[in-house]
Amino acid sequence: MADLGSAPSEHRWPFLGRVRGPGPTLEWQMLGIIRRVFHTIERLLEYLAMGMLLAMTAIICYQVVLRYVFNHSPSWSEEIAIVLMIWFGMLSIPIGVRLNIHIGIEFIYNMFPLRIQWMVSCFIFLLIGGFGAVMLFSGAELVEFMTMSTLPATKLPSAVEYIVIPISGLMLIFTALELLFVPYGEFLNRVQAISRETSDKP
DSSP, X not given: OOOOOOOOEEEEETTTEEEEESOOOHHHHHHHHHHHHHHXXXXXXXXXXXXXXXXXXXXXXXXXXXHHHSSOOOHHHHHHHHHHHHHHHHHHHHHHHHHTOSOOOOTTGGGSOHHHHHHHHHHHHHHHHHHHHHHHHHHHHHXXXXXXXXXXXXXXXXXXXXXXXXXXXXXXXXXXXXXXTOOHHHHHHHHHHHHHHHHHOO
């Protein structure tokens, strides 16, 4: 009796989206778990960045009121606000890359055919991943160096200001690699969705 086999099923693969064929191997399942872990961490860091923005705003308002109303400004307020601003800015980098909200000059890029745009995007994400690697390793060295000094007002280790650099670099590497392996079909769908949103605006 001939073995008719079974119809190929559809699976969601890490980085590649939905594909038809045999189920993912153990290695791909592990990549899926890693992907979910990084997405969870990214979501937590996103909420942390929003909380830091709110805390920075509250501290600055508190400092202004004390300075101009009571003629007294706490020594720690400006220093903590600067640390929060650094953390907020660095954590926003990988978030901006994922949401594609960083400032970019796209005049020449939009003149290319869609497949060339996809190839250029892959090259851009490769460069972004390289920049994330520089942030990760150079940032780690900077943190190690700055542990020998303290902030003047709060007496916290100066590394507190810079430890966010390797954290942001690691998240940037993951985000860039995930976007690097987006297939052309999914890229085309995203471009068409953006075009529809733009055309619907008055």
